[in-house]
Amino acid sequence: MSVYDEIFFTENIINVNKIVEKIIFSTGILPVCFYIFTALGLWHISTSYCLFIFCFSAVASVIVYFLNRSQKTQVLSMIVSLLFCTLYVCVLGESGIINISIVFGIVPFISCLYYNMRLTQIITITNLALILVTNYLRSFTIMDNYLFTIENFSRHRWYVSHAISISLEFIFVFLVSFSISRRSKKSLQTMMDLMLERDKANKELKEKNANLMQTQMDIIKFVAEVLGSHDLFTGRHVIHTQKYVGIIARQLRQNGCYIDVLTDEVIQLYETAAFLHDIGKIHIPEGVLNKPGRFTEQERELMKVHPAEGNKLLDFLPPIKNGQLNAIAKDMAFYHHEKWDGSGYPVGLKGNEIPLSARIMAAADVLDALVSQRLYKNPMSFDMAMKIFEEERGTHFEPCIVDAVFSCRGQLESEDVKFKEKESAENEKELNWWKEYHEKLAQLST
Known part of the structure; x- marks a missing residue:
């Protein structure tokens, strides 16, 4: 029995x-x-x-x-x-x-x-x-x-x-x-x-679904790694922002904002979809992505294409979680450069017209861009980054999202320290390689 x-x-x-x-x-x-x-x-x-x-x-x-x-x-x-x-x-x-x-x-x-x-x-x-x-x-x-x-x-x-x-x-x-x-x-x-x-x-069905879901997540992470081989900083950037998105979303809920929307399952989908928010950069030439100096106006306009390109690429992503992950990933990819006051791109949406996932993604995206090393700049201090967030409150970012960023600053800064400790040696090696690459390219051009 x-x-x-x-x-x-x-x-x-x-x-x-x-x-x-x-x-x-x-x-x-x-x-x-x-x-x-x-x-x-x-x-x-x-x-x-x-x-x-x-x-x-x-x-x-x-x-x-x-x-x-x-x-x-x-x-x-x-x-x-x-x-x-x-x-x-x-x-x-x-x-x-x-x-x-x-x-x-x-x-x-x-x-x-x-x-x-x-x-x-x-x-x-x-x-x-x-x-x-x-x-x-x-x-x-x-x-x-x-x-x-x-x-x-x-x-x-x-x-x-x-x-x-x-x-x-x-x-x-x-x-x-x-x-x-x-x-x-x-x-x-x-x-x-x-x-x-x-x-x-x-x-057995739950185990199979769990295994399938894990396989899908592994594929998404693999795509992020592939993107990293194309762009020195984008590969690590999506890993950073994936962590930041989860921290900010949970802090938003803890602060009493979007409680009905930000369930544990939805936040997990946000975190996973964050891996794909910059997938459109695959269509941007490596010479532009990995340029040591500031972009020209033409290069900047070329970079602005990546949200639309990412949206197109994600049409080919097989349905995950009954298509829920796909919809969130497309929103993040297409709208993460929109701004709360409507001055962003590619559509110029304003306020709540911008999907919540993309508004959170925008904050995580900018935060990592400010505090991380880039070919054209050194990382900014967290104090300076928080000052910029305060200045952009109600313009670039939704006010409650800025409040959430300030509330969980300790967590965000702790994660940033971990990333820097883990990646510093590799970053310096890659940075020197791309600088030499562009110097040799410039010599060949002359």
């Missing part, structure tokens, strides 16, 4: 025990009814017998109640409860108050609720044995009454005839209860097997 099955049947035993506990407790009502009906002259049951039955019910109720309070005694409670029910029926039957042939099937049918075929078999056979004993004791009561005044009708003959009759009826009860128990057990087992298979299938 699987752990799943064990949990289900353990819970079922607990639930059925509670039901049987209520049944045993309710049996205390019967002796009260016996006493009332006797007082009204409808029955003739002694007060002492009513008290005995009431005490029997009370003791059984108390024992079962305390057994049901502990998780460890649930199986014992199940067995004791069924035995109490059997004894109760037998005690009533021995006095002739109830007709045993009608009621002796109650306990076997109750046992079916536990969906345990072996338990049903044991309880049913035990029930038959006790009922036969009960009828034997009952024969002594009947002997004192009018039945045995009939010629050739003895107590033993009465008992044998009733024992045969009860046994035949009991075979029917046994078959019915056993069939119910077996069929219920089989049906439940089938249902649980199906649920288990479904859970396994869902788990």
Whole structure:
């Protein structure tokens, strides 16, 4: 039996025990009814017998109640409860108050609720044995009454005839209860097997989706690395901004901004999409991207093409996360140079017309451009970068995004330090290589 099955049947035993506990407790009502009906002259049951039955019910109720309070005694409670029910029926039957042939099937049918075929078999056979004993004791009561005044009708003959009759009826009860128990057990087992298979299938599907998602993320990171081989600083820039986007987005949410939008899942998509925001630079010539000095006006206009080029390239990206990542990546790539006051490019959108992902991306993009090394400039201090952000509040950047940048400055600066420590040696090597490349190119031109 699987752990799943064990949990289900353990819970079922607990639930059925509670039901049987209520049944045993309710049996205390019967002796009260016996006493009332006797007082009204409808029955003739002694007060002492009513008290005995009431005490029997009370003791059984108390024992079962305390057994049901502990998780460890649930199986014992199940067995004791069924035995109490059997004894109760037998005690009533021995006095002739109830007709045993009608009621002796109650306990076997109750046992079916536990969906345990072996338990049903044991309880049913035990029930038959006790009922036969009960009828034997009952024969002594009947002997004192009018039945045995009939010629050739003895107590033993009465008992044998009733024992045969009860046994035949009991075979029917046994078959019915056993069939119910077996069929219920089989049906439940089938249902649980199906649920288990479904859970396994869902788990496998989730694992496959997770693996697929990881593969897609690895491909995106690979694209970023390829971009880095084309442009000295863009490859590292997208890695930096990916981290900054996540920090700024979470700080925005912490500050109470865009709480409904910035869920953990959406922020994760923002972080992943940030890898692709500069993908359009692949279409920009290396000589321009890696130029040591300032861009000419013509080169600057050429650089402004990269958002539109990135938007086109991302049309070929296969759908990821049902296309959610694709839409965010396209927004970031196309609109991350738009400005809050509408003075940006390539469209000139203003305010909330700019997608939130692109507004956050713009802040991360500018921050890294200011504090990082470039071929044409040295890195700026964080204090100076924060001063520029304050000056551009409400013009380049949305005010609440500037507030978020200031709120999480410590995190951003810490990440910048880590990046510089990790990349400084490689940056210097690459920087010298490109400077020599452009010097030789200039010599060849002359």
